[in-house]
Amino acid sequence: MKNKLEEIRKSHGIRQEDLAAALEVSRQTIGSLENGRYNPSILLAFKIARYFQLSIEDIFIYEEDVNHEQ
């Protein structure tokens, strides 16, 4: 699953550390999410979406959707 977390975070001018503190996760988790090495639980996905006031689909892209777009 791909995501636009890094792009969205940077557009909001937030550091990884601050986002991690706001979501109560470790900074490494944010790094892994941004690199696509780790897929979040549905709870964390909702937390991230609510934090940026976006929908989950705006941040996370299901691989099948990416293939359809191509």
Place this chain on the structure above:
Amino acid sequence: MNNNKLWPPVLLLLCSCFLIFSGLFLIYDRMKNISGLCIGIGGSLFSFAVIWFLQYFLYKKNPGIKKQKEIEQKDERNILITEKAKAKAFQALIVLLICVSFLTILLKASLWVTLGTVCIYLTGIVFQMVYTAKYGKEI
């Protein structure tokens, strides 16, 4: 480990001192095996209590560190990594136990030693089956 209260490490420290003292002076001549056990357990509890004390004072001085530690402990990725590592370690342990069982046969060890290792192996497998069934119902 609850780091908010001071009495649990104090109690642990007293217990450990009592165990070490008993092991060294009270029962040393009469029961050497039990004495060794008391010293071993007492020593472990003593180090555990000291770590507890250090954490208590460290967290009291720096609440930020405590908050960060709590976040690290509850972090879903950290939990996933720990669980995965434990599962892999269990798999490795099971293979190791099979090897040890065969080794005891090759070394012509007593039958109870071989049966003991096989029993530990089977207990592990039974635990795995029980927890698989339990979580299969729960999740």
